[in-house]
Amino acid sequence: MADWDAVRFFLELARAKTLARAARRLRVDYTTVGRRVSAFERELGAKLFERTPDGFVLTDAGESIRAAAEQMEQSAVDVEQRALGADRRLSGTVRVAAAESAGHAVVLPAMRDLHQRHPEIRLHLQTGLARLDIARREADLALRFAPPESGDLRIRRLTSMGFALYASEDYLARHRPPAPGAGFAGHDAVLFDEGFRGAPAFASLTDSLRDARAAVRANSMLSLVEAVANGLGVGALTCCLGDADPRLRRVFPDLPVQRVDLWLVVHADVQRTGRIRALIAALEARCRKAAAVLRG
Amino acid sequence: MADWDAVRFFLELARAKTLARAARRLRVDYTTVGRRVSAFERELGAKLFERTPDGFVLTDAGESIRAAAEQMEQSAVDVEQRALGADRRLSGTVRVAAAESAGHAVVLPAMRDLHQRHPEIRLHLQTGLARLDIARREADLALRFAPPESGDLRIRRLTSMGFALYASEDYLARHRPPAPGAGFAGHDAVLFDEGFRGAPAFASLTDSLRDARAAVRANSMLSLVEAVANGLGVGALTCCLGDADPRLRRVFPDLPVQRVDLWLVVHADVQRTGRIRALIAALEARCRKAAAVLRG
DNA sequence: TGGAGACCATGCAATCCTGCATGGCATGGC
DNA sequence: GCCATGCCATGCAGGATTGCATGGTCTCCA
Structure with missing residues (x-):
């Protein structure tokens, strides 16, 4: 295949159903999505989408490559995770998904302490209850009030x-x-x-x-x-x-x-990442020190 | 990951060990390989290669993502194959004109592989040096030792x-x-x-x-x-x-x-039909795999 | 020792790609 | 009917990416 990145566009369009939505998620212009998907179809010599009134729908051909494309996505995430796991530097951005209350009470105070020691570590806090997918690496870390069970995730009770x-x-x-x-x-x-x-x-x-x-x-x-x-x-x-x-x-x-128990969720592979370890330690320290306040 | 295609460059460089060799296999300039791999390292925040006197050697970080990258490659191949397999036109006869030696060394072995996956594709191999006219559709595909120049024909060197x-x-x-x-x-x-x-x-x-x-x-x-x-x-x-x-x-x-260079000649507008594409892919795969044998 | 060959870094120009803007087409609410 | 909204196709300009050219290092071998 000439350009693996085309698969990323294909998958997103298959999920989003319209060029515009896919483009927003991919953070590019929708014309780009259309052009790249068309190029992909041309390259494969198969029509992948049916342009229907209600959006782009997978053809049989499109449907039949979907599973393989998702497999590819999974591997791409793996690549990313392992690379991240190999990164011991105490710098860079950690993306945290948390309920706003947990963000306020736990993440930000922990981050304040962490920032004293490691000013190179940056925080991207995405509050809200929308469940960002840790497995798909939409966030590195999540603080949740209900622990998910699934696969390769490490879960521990924070407080x-x-x-x-x-x-x-x-x-x-x-x-x-x-x-x-x-x-x-x-x-x-x-x-x-x-x-x-x-x-x-x-x-x-x-x-x-x-x-x-x-x-x-x-x-x-x-x-x-x-x-x-x-x-x-x-x-x-x-x-x-x-x-x-x-x-x-x-x-x-x-x-x-x-x-209500607060759970920390993190992907197994990134647990060794320096900056993520550091933030986890800070979160745990914060929860220990402020346990009384947090419990009310 | 911002650009899945970077993984393709990473893998090829990991195998080829030098920018120049990887670039030749990827059919781009070696500066491009270097730049894209560097960008990939920057994006992942990890150094993937050690620049040693005898080429690019994977670091621990690079080694740790290699397996996942290969997994991704496998999935990319799957995507491609299923796209081919899904094309309903993957049946019928392809007429190939080739010199007998090329037919023996390239076409028939390629056809054997192809037949595994697409038994409905039939081959009509017309050996001999008589120049069947591709332009007039006396054959769908020709393998020649001298490339013709003319109009709407697509020509590429096979091996x-x-x-x-x-x-x-x-x-x-x-x-x-x-x-x-x-x-x-x-x-x-x-x-x-x-x-x-x-x-x-x-x-x-x-x-x-x-x-x-x-x-x-x-x-x-x-x-x-x-x-x-x-x-x-x-x-x-x-x-x-x-x-x-x-x-x-x-x-x-x-x-x-x-x-002697062996050239593949195909009419521009049949390049997209499934069975012909499939055979071309098989021919190219055969030439890649057996390059050493073919070159003697 | 020096020259050929292979490799890589960097500056620059051409090319390709991207994003924007316009326009056309549907749907749905008033 | 008419406007608002959301969607997609196409033309065009700016900008990112690519390939080329130059220059440097290293090894190998005569």
Whole structure:
């Protein structure tokens, strides 16, 4: 094959179905995707895609090379992983995928310590619940509230984080104080946009807000805190965040907090990479030192 | 990984050990190989090669990605093969015009490989020097020792084939050994009926037989080989044929063989049809694999 | 010892590729 | 109907990549 890179374009187009979407994921212009895929078809002498009204659909020929192409992708990832594993330098970028609360409470403080010793290590923190694929190397490291099981991933428990319901002082003054377990009918809720799927402990916390009206939905933790702090409603926050903000009060100060385990996920091959090892060590140190705060 | 194609360069350099050799195999300038491999190293953040006096040697990091890179290569081959296999037109007859020696040494072995994968492809091999007109579609493909220039034909060099003078052991025992360049007066020659017009290197070989008596003339290579093997005279044969027959000996074993380039000629617009592409690929694979044998 | 041959680094010019812009074509909401 | 949105084809200009040329190092061999 003249140009292996064409397979990368082929695969992405097969997944994205349109030139435009594939181009965005590949970070090139869509004309480039079209041209390279056409060239690939010409080279192979086979029509790989049917141009239908709803996008590019694989032909039989395209379908029949898909598996091999994915195999190739897997090997490409392997190449990358092993190269990364061989890299002992304490410099370069580490990409971390984490829930925003974990990013705030764990990753950034850990990074601050790490930066003192190794200023060459850069962090690319991708918060949000969108599950970046560690296996496909969309991130080097992930912090998750629910551990995935799969293949070559190394998983370890970092800490457990406390969550509780918070409201602003004046919100609590203006509303009839809720009773534990009695529901929040008549209350306003500040909700995270996407649910923390797969974290049962956390689910039980948000479930208790079910009866409340959703006054605010946001997909940014900062907005969430501000919403609660501004008296817009009751919200579930990590204790790190809630306790640190003087404007916030726990709704049930006497109840124990909800604990959710935080898991570190990393690909087996990159565990030896210098900068990644260093960051993992910093994360663990941070979790040890701040265990009390994190657990609430 | 930003550019999968870099892996192809990496692998080739790992095998070839020098930029120059790798570049020749990849059909690019060696500066390109150097630059792309360097870029790859930069991207991975790992030094893959040690630049030693005797070429590029894999570092530990390079060694550790080699297996995955080879895996990737295997998948690339799979992609290609399935694309070929998926083309529904991979059946029917391909008509090939070739000199008998090329047919024997290249076309038939290539066809054997091809037949494993695509048993529905049939070959119609028309040997002989009569120039079938590709342009007029008297054949789909031609293998020639002299490239025609004309219009819509696609021409590429397949390999170079070695020719040498052969005789049987007992013929050599019975005759005064000829001296290189001194002519063959008093010898018997086994000649191909029609001359290889247009292949100067070959002409020089047969020219040296000018002084010999023509003991046998034949227009079949099989007859030619048999004639030489039976001690009827000295004949110019491809090294493939001559070296493979235990009854034959090179007349001048110490002289380098005469090399004649073998050209593949195909009409531009049939280049894309599946069965023809498949055969071309098989021909090229055969020439690559058997290059040493073909060159003598 | 010196010259040929093989190899590699670097500067520069031509080429190829990419991205942008325009325009055409669908779909869907108002 | 009409506009907004999303998609793709094609022409064109800028820029990245390539190949070539020069110059240097090393080895081998006469």
